[in-house]
Amino acid sequence: MNSLSWDNQHLKFAQIPILDLVKKYQTPLFVYDQDEILSRISELKNVCYAYENMTIYYASKAFLTLAMAQIIKDSEIGIDVASRGELFIALKGHIDPIKILYHGNNKSIEDITYAINQGVRKFVVDNIDELILIKDISDDLAVDLSILMRVISKVSGINTHKNITTGHHRSKFGIDMDLDFDRVFTFLPTAKHIHFKGFHVHVGSQLLSNESHLKAIDQLFVYIKKLKDMYDITIEEINMGGGFGIKYLETDQPMTIKAFLDSMMQKIKISAQTIQIPLPHVSIEPGRFIVGGTAIILYTVGSIKQGSPYPIAAINGGMTENLRVALYQANYQAMLVDRKNQMEQSYTIVGQACESTDLMIEQAKLPKLQKGDTIAFLNAGAYEHSLVNNFNKTLKPAVVMIHQGIDRVIQRRETYEDLISRDDV
Numbered sequence: 303m304n305s306l307s308w309d310n311q312h313l314k315f316a317q318i319p320i321l322d323l324v325k326k327y328q329t330p331l332f333v334y335d336q337d338e339i340l341s342r343i344s345e346l347k348n349v350c351y352a353y354e355n356m357t358i359y360y361a362s363k364a365f366l367t368l369a370m371a372q373i374i375k376d377s378e379i380g381i382d383v384a385s386r387g388e389l390f391i392a393l394k395g396h397i398d399p400i401k402i403l404y405h406g407n408n409k410s411i412e413d414i415t416y417a418i419n420q421g422v423r424k425f426v427v428d429n430i431d432e433l434i435l436i437k438d439i440s441d442d443l444a445v446d447l448s449i450l451m452r453v454i455s456k457v458s459g460i461n462t463h464k465n466i467t468t469g470h471h472r473s474k475f476g477i478d479m480d481l482d483f484d485r486v487f488t489f490l491p492t493a494k495h496i497h498f499k500g501f502h503v504h505v506g507s508q509l510l511s512n513e514s515h516l517k518a519i520d521q522l523f524v525y526i527k528k529l530k531d532m533y534d535i536t537i538e539e540i541n542m543g544g545g546f547g548i549k550y551l552e553t554d555q556p557m558t559i560k561a562f563l564d565s566m567m568q569k570i571k572i573s574a575q576t577i578q579i580p581l582p583h584v585s586i587e588p589g590r591f592i593v594g595g596t597a598i599i600l601y602t603v604g605s606i607k608q609g610s611p612y613p614i615a616a617i618n619g620g621m622t623e624n625l626r627v628a629l630y631q632a633n634y635q636a637m638l639v640d641r642k643n644q645m646e647q648s649y650t651i652v653g654q655a656c657e658s659t660d661l662m663i664e665q666a667k668l669p670k671l672q673k674g675d676t677i678a679f680l681n682a683g684a685y686e687h688s689l690v691n692n693f694n695k696t697l698k699p700a701v702v703m704i705h706q707g708i709d710r711v712i713q714r715r716e717t718y719e720d721l722i723s724r725d726d727v
């Protein structure tokens with residue numbers, strides 16, 4: 303991780319000794335490096351804006367708080383929201399509604415109406431019922447909307463966990479264009495306020511190479527050609543979703559974002575030339591790429607006991623701050639923050655929830671642990687905070703953001719009173 307550095311025996315994050323952060327804010331604690339987030343965004347912009355036809359939408363499901371929404375606003379990129387809650391926070395962060403792309407596979411009449419009333423004008427449509435609903439609402443409100451139709455990608459052989467793959471026949475996301483193509487495109491002319499812009503596809507997450515994206519382009523262009531030949535419609539935009547992988551473990555070798563996007567853009571260009579349509583606009587929705595490598599979670603070791611094959615170290619959190627391990631066996635590297643260059647031994651790191659799946663790292667290699675040690679889980683910026691939960695009525699942790707050497711709390715720790723603040727008897 304770029305944000306980590308050693309000062310003698312003390313690990314620093316974004317130039318601040320981690321033990322100082324622990325003293326000040328306690329654990330468990332999320333710590334984000336704003337400068338690293340900004341540098342990821344500017345790396346993306348440099349690659350994307352070298353093309354004149356690209357738009358970046360940050361996939362807010364990866365990490366969203368008011369502070370993050372403001373970073374996105376100041377960076378002037380777009381944002382994708384997949385629920386009214388994400389939309390609400392984006393708007394509270396003063397993001398221009400015109401830069402918001404509204405996703406979701408089950409938007410309600412209230413969701414869509416709220417979004418339109420707030421000024422959102424672009425939707426990714428997941429299914430035909432939603433298409434009909436959006437048409438009815440846009441007719442009632444007499445508001446013009448742009449839409450992309452999300453298609454179920456038929457790309458197989460994606461090298462990622464099955465629970466974060468969306469590119470398969472049984473995916474719940476999108477329309478099966480091999481079955482419903484004509485229903486969609488015979489209906490669209492009846493929707494006078496809906497402007498169909500093109501297709502959306504998201505093949506999966508944490509992809510280390512662009513093989514699946516390239517295959518998805520082939521699939522999309524079959525539909526794009528059919529649309530041109532049968533309905534005389536030329537698409538204006540393709541949205542390729544997210545999925546750009548990052549390095550969680552030493553063994554992970556992600557493609558650079560430039561190499562990933564360059565060959566993707568090249569393929570789109572050639573495919574458009576082949577079927578003789580103008581080069582479409584291309585949008586992407588990176589989440590993990592922007593925030594994944596920009597945060598750590600800090601935990602305190604509470605107990606160490608004999609175990610087989612390794613001693614078991616329990617931390618003061620676990621699946622409550624980081625559900626990714628239980629959800630899809632995500633792998634993490636952990637580091638001890640105040641002892642370096644010591645003989646390492648293997649530990650199993652477990653959480654404190656009453657769930658056997660709360661096993662965070664099967665085999666972590668760490669210097670000899672003591673009760674009270676602080677451990678950092680690395681690359682914990684994408685989807686960990688978004689999945690934080692109150693299982694066992696555990697308090698949700700605080701989130702600290704560091705910008706230019708200054709730390710601030712961007713989300714306070716929950717209190718026990720918060721746990722009953724919505725209750726009644």
Ligand SMILES: Cc1ncc(COP(=O)(O)O)c(C=O)c1O
Pocket residue numbers: 361364382405504506507508543544545546587588589590591684
């Ligand atoms: C539709 C869509 N777009 C974008 C993303 C972001 O993916 P990633 O964080 O892998 O870039 C996701 C993640 O699940 C998604 O479902």
